[in-house]
Amino acid sequence: MYSFSYQKAKTVADAAKVLAKDGDAKLLAGGQSLIAAMKLRLAHPSAVIDLGTIKELSGIKGDSKAVAIGAMTRHAEVASSAAVKKAIPALASLAGGIGDRMVRNMGTIGGSLANNDPAADYPAAVLALGATIVTNKRKIAADEFFKGMYETALQKGEIITSVSFPVPxxxxxxxxxxxxxxxxxxxxxxxxxxxxxxxxxxxxxxxxxxxxxxxxxxxxxxxxxxxxxxxxxxxxxxxxxxxxxxxxxxxxxxxxxxxxxxxxx
Amino acid sequence: MATPYIGASIKRKEDYRFLTGAGNYTDDVALPGQTHAHFVRSPHAHAKIKSIKKDKALKAPGVVAIFTGDDLAGAKVNGLPCGWLITDVNGQPMKEPPHPCLAQGKARYVGDHVAIVIAETYPQARDAAELVKVDYEELPAVVRAAEARKNGAPVVHDIAPDNTCYVWGLGDRAAVDKAFSGAAHVTTLEFLNNRLVPNAIEPRAANATYSRADDSYTLYVANQNPHVERLLMTAFVLGLPEHKVRVVAPDVGGGFGSKIYLYAEDVVCTWASKQINRPVKWTADRSESFVSDAHGRDHVTRAELALDREGRFLAMRVTTTANMGAYLSTFASCIPTILYATLLAGQYTTPVIYAEVTAVFTNTAPVDAYRGAGRPEATYVVERLVETAAREMKMSPAEIRRRNFIKTFPYQTPVALLYDTGNYEATLAEALKIADVAGFQGRRADAARRGKLRGLGYSCYIEACGIAPSNVAGALGARAGLFEAGEVRVHPTGKVTVFTGSHSHGQGHETTFGQVVADRLGIPMEDIDIVHGDTGKILFGMGTYGSRSIAVGGTAIVKAVDKIVAKGKKIAAHLMEAAEADIEFKDGAFVVRGTDKKKAFAEVSLAAYVPHNYPLDKLEPGLNENAFYDPANFTFPAGSHICEVEVDPDTGTVSIVNFTAVDDFGKIINPMIVEGQVHGGLTQGIGQALTEGCHYDKESGQLVTGSYLDYCMPRADDVPAFKVGTKETPCTHNPLGVKGCGEAGAIGAPAAVMNALTDALGVRDIEMPATPQRIWRACQESKMKKAA
The missing domain is CATH 3.30.390.50 (CO dehydrogenase flavoprotein, C-terminal domain)
Known part of the structure; x- marks a missing residue:
């Protein structure tokens, strides 16, 4: 891994400000792709902005119409959430089948979507369920979000805050x-x-x-x-x-x- | 006496330290003044090195030194030696191109070691390594064995313009050809034996230090045989006095063969430690291990079996091309020859066999012994042929084997080996029972109703363990002895330290050897420690490979124990004023036969060290004995594996629903440890058959499967709960009757799995690893065939 600076963001606005200033900075969500790429020296961010301590980015809210999942919610939380299991069991089971136990305990839905790995699981759920990706700037429909390999509609300084899934x-x-x-x-x-x-x-x-x-x-x-x-x-x-x-x-x-x-x- | 230790499933003594994080691996060793090294490796499969510029890197933070091939050449550091000379069919010695410790003039595979960068910290060394500017001129590369000898193939070494190391033969070619011409049936198969990456959980590591005080070196290294490492490094490469180098192989996390060898990194760290007068540590990361550890297997084979009308084997003819990689690793040359062709008789009475092996150089990592080493390849040839022949001749696979089993021992095979003992019918009968072969057709019909394909496959393997004796091996080209040494040091209080030249890197020697000594001396296991892995403590050793530890290392210890007992009898006779001939040693005490007079083991050992009442005129004080043991023959473990698979033809997914292994390892010391070894071996064998395939890109020579994203190690959910059984025919030529068990699973399993898979799909062959994609394609082809 190359040397880099590390900072903990207190708020989403805080993180967005650093991102706007430093084009080579990277957001750290669960780190399951980024850290591995850094260890292999394939990624060399100047700064890593850790979103891990921003409370409002985590958590699951649901009713009979929709389930909203905070961007920093870990796969394991989605997999074991009673609300998700009740409303969209397929989504809970998808989350429970991502990577291995360690990946699920660290990896997040927001990180997975922003990375848009061609072989990731969440994009399939987001697109099929017609979910809405909520960012610090706007709401993006699933059909508009995925643009290509590792490419999304996210703009510079734009951070996913939550994802809202209509209940099928x-x-x-x-x-x-x-x-x-x-x-x-x-x-x-x-x-x-x-x-x-x-x-x-x-x-x-x-x-x-x-x-x-x-x-x-x-x-x-x-x-x-x-x-x-x-x-x-x-x-x-x-x-x-x-x-x-x-x-x-x-x-x-x-x-x-x-x-x-x-x-x- | 307490319950006998031999035969008891005693929990592993060493596990306490491993499971509680108290193990001490090479990377854990931190020395005063420690520096850290990183190797600059070739990113190209084949390239001329036009220049190396290190000035910028030398100025990077923390850099202590950078050395290249020129520095080593200037210091007259030799290349790495090959430990086995193979003589070709024309009586010529094999081609032995130089194997420089740092590349000189040319890089010959991706990962070839080009320079060492030494810095205060590891990250500094790595950062600086990126500043070493190597000017490469890329050359075309050849990576596949089948293409190495084609006209116009890129030449890896100038001394072998046809990329051929040797063409070697074994057996009576004319007799084989004659038998084939009169055969009622001939079965022919052509297949690859896939290249594997060893993947020990602990990567290779070395930490070398030099002492100015007495001009000596200590090398800590993740290695399976520290004395061999020292001998090769001092005598052949560095030209150092052997007694000035201590090699310590502390706790080692798995080897599977990949840590037998003397590697360039070990030599360079040792040499550099004197140049900078500071300890130099290098630990491979996983990516580095993939490209630089010696790989295993990689054969292309055409095999033919001639049979009479009743399915009796008349002759076998095998032609193999073996990929050696870019250089000859330490034992590379003997694996596809001495340890392969000699096993082609298998468990059968095939009267004549001829094998011809062509070893080739390619632009890939060196290939050497990997769990089984030659014997899995041989078993794959024999057992795939036999099963295919049974199918072609409409015989049951069990019956064709029974009809050809060797039944009387000792048995001289037509390929040099003399089997001492075995009972192949018994292991097969037991396996058929455990695997419930009788109920298979019912299970197959049930699977068919669910749209799945079931298949059953057999593999009756034989292996030769404890390669020996030294003089025969020497005549066949070995450049080392193949004995083992042991020392038993009885302390004054009757406690015992045993020093063994065998090395444990997962096998559990501290427990197994402890059980043997405890039984032989009649003392508790807690009173015995087993010490291994340090040339500074152990008198000598040839180390651990080829499932030799219990058969050869264990026997050396037993011989030393016997000397202890013999001397103890003399002391006891003196103490009890009896004739030596009247003393017997029983249950940990020296007894005057027919009386109740006795002396405990500890009393005799105390007398040896406090020799007040002692026959000093006839006997030296002290109780310490050593022994060297050179076996009279190999040992021949054998067994029957039966695999049952179920294939989902829609996706090509295969699951192993049953795997039965009935093995004959001779006498078993610790059944739990043996079963663990069998499980591990089977898993690696199943890995070879279904998941593990090392793949180099044909054009660029890049290693495509260079991480776990692409190289598939078998996981727990890839294997079933194994059903294992044992039959014992004790080895006839060692005192414990033991044969060895470490490699059996990996030797037998691939053929069993592939026989089951081809049975399920109704095809002749699928290339290993039989991945879902390959199985799906085979399903498509057989569907098309049926439709046509």
């Missing part, structure tokens, strides 16, 4: 893990809001994406067989040692089918 009628997430890293090779989140179905895929492409054909078929009939023969095109999908594009495309269909099955249970 039914939903489920199915992930096919990379055997080594256990990141998603393909993760499919299916959500039936009652007025429509959204299918979001993570891991398969440089950034999370929706599958319109599946959404249409499931809106007509919410059943596994509706998606069983819908294939996403291989073109544009990730291709590596673990999974070439054709295999990923195939897994999208299998995981979508299994997610629908699980959502119906």
């Amino acid at each position: 009628k039914r939903a489920a997430y199915m992930k096919f893990k990379n055997p080594a890293s256990r990141y998603a090779i393909v993760g499919v989140f299916v959500a039936d809001s009652g007025s429509g179905v959204r299918v979001a895929v993570t891991g398969a492409a440089p950034s999370v994406f929706r599958v319109a054909a599946m959404e249409k078929a499931l809106a007509a009939k919410f059943a596994p067989e509706s998606v069983a023969n819908i294939a996403v095109p291989e073109k544009g999908l990730n291709s590596d040692l673990h999974a070439k594009a054709d295999y990923r495309a195939h897994l999208v269909t299998v995981m979508a089918k299994r997610a629908v099955e699980a959502a119906m249970k």
